[in-house]
Amino acid sequence: MFAYEIEASKALLAKASRILVITHIAPDGDAIGALTAVGLGLEQLNKQFTLACDDQAPNRFSFLTLVDRLQTVLTHNAYDLVIAVDCGDMQRMGCVFADLPDPKPPIINLDHHVTNTMFGDVNVVDPKANSATEVLYYWLPALGVTLTPPLALSLLTGIVTDTLGFRTVGVTPRTFEAAGDLMRAGADLTLVMSEALTLKPLSTLRLWQMGLNNMRFEDGLLWSVISNEERKATGFEGIGSAGLVNMLADVYQAAIGAVLMAYDDGKVYVSFRCRPPYSVSELALNLGGGGHPLAAGCTLEGPLSKVQEMVVAMAKETIRSQSQLS
Ligand code: 5GP
Ligand code: MN
Numbered sequence: 001m002f003a004y005e006i007e008a009s010k011a012l013l014a015k016a017s018r019i020l021v022i023t024h025i026a027p028d029g030d031a032i033g034a035l036t037a038v039g040l041g042l043e044q045l046n047k048q049f050t051l052a053c054d055d056q057a058p059n060r061f062s063f064l065t066l067v068d069r070l071q072t073v074l075t076h077n078a079y080d081l082v083i084a085v086d087c088g089d090m091q092r093m094g095c096v097f098a099d100l101p102d103p104k105p106p107i108i109n110l111d112h113h114v115t116n117t118m119f120g121d122v123n124v125v126d127p128k129a130n131s132a133t134e135v136l137y138y139w140l141p142a143l144g145v146t147l148t149p150p151l152a153l154s155l156l157t158g159i160v161t162d163t164l165g166f167r168t169v170g171v172t173p174r175t176f177e178a179a180g181d182l183m184r185a186g187a188d189l190t191l192v193m194s195e196a197l198t199l200k201p202l203s204t205l206r207l208w209q210m211g212l213n214n215m216r217f218e219d220g221l222l223w224s225v226i227s228n229e230e231r232k233a234t235g236f237e238g239i240g241s242a243g244l245v246n247m248l249a250d251v252y253q254a255a256i257g258a259v260l261m262a263y264d265d266g267k268v269y270v271s272f273r274c275r276p277p278y279s280v281s282e283l284a285l286n287l288g289g290g291g292h293p294l295a296a297g298c299t300l301e302g303p304l305s306k307v308q309e310m311v312v313a314m315a316k317e318t319i320r321s322q323s324q325l326s
Helices: 003-015 029-044 132-142 149-162 173-184 189-198 202-213 228-234 244-249 281-286 304-325
Strands: 018-023 048-052 081-085 107-111 122-125 216-218 221-226 256-262 267-274 295-301
Touching: 003 081, 003 107, 003 122, 003 132, 018 029, 029 048, 029 081, 029 132, 029 149, 107 132, 122 132, 132 149, 132 173, 149 173, 149 189, 202 221, 202 228, 202 244, 221 244, 221 304, 228 256, 244 256, 244 267, 256 304, 267 281, 267 304, 281 295, 281 304, 295 304
Parallel strands: 018 048, 018 081, 081 107, 107 122, 221 256
Antiparallel strands: 216 221, 256 267, 267 295
8 A cells, every 4th residue: 555655755754854744724633643643653763853733732632642742833944854644735734834934845745635636745645544544554654663552542543533433434344453453552442532532621512502503404505604703602712613514414304514613813614514425525625625525624714694605505506416416
């Protein structure tokens, strides 16, 4: 698997001595799992590295080793290699990459999004993998890295969160084999399930309450719009819908579920989910975002009412055209 890219990435790594590892803005469990796993791997290889992301890691991932090393603003900018994890395109790396002086360092792009633009000098991208950490589960040992208990825990966290606890469509026997192997290497599945997936702050339930209250259903689209004031009233400060969009899409009558949520900077974060035969990756791509066939998103400039008008029209059109295909 990825034989050519592994050799090419090894060659880039061998030459590098100051490595910047970046994961995507508004990081999720796969993003933080992959970031810390690469850090733990580079530690074993005796490489100097910085772990970076424009946004802080959500608190629920504080059980992962190295998460306290994450920098949202870089303390220096002299790097000779960038490793991007779980980023579908260059913009997903945010300012920690964009603000690096030109010429930028070479990039190893490690990812699993079907919309990946292959922006790396070396691309280790497997759209069949359920998570970026599943790609790393193969890539890191190929570099000579041992799966220690903390490293296995980071990898399992990405697999568990991106598959919603092994419930998504792409889960295969290989996913379970990787998870089983990581458990044997010392990762505690119960800990990951409860810390990364099940436990949540009260503000999340308040957000769901608001979202379900604002929910609308038309032409197969089940969606909810949450204004900046409404979001702030719930106390929810995270980016993304904290599972609300899955709840909407997991309804028999819904072809696509969507959540539109506004933030202080006037931007609107949009999340889409669906079940086969529908696909939302093209829809998100057409709106300037990206993702997977069944889970995708984008960020748009407000005002919220205009964004809603456009997103709802395009999502309904997606349902209309795709229902003819099935
Ligand atoms: P979520 O709805 O959970 O925030 O995102 C669903 C999927 O879409 C994730 O895989 C996420 O990485 C991807 N995604 C969300 N927003 C964007 C975006 O603006 N650009 C790209 N390329 N992918 C996105
Ligand atoms: Mn991912």
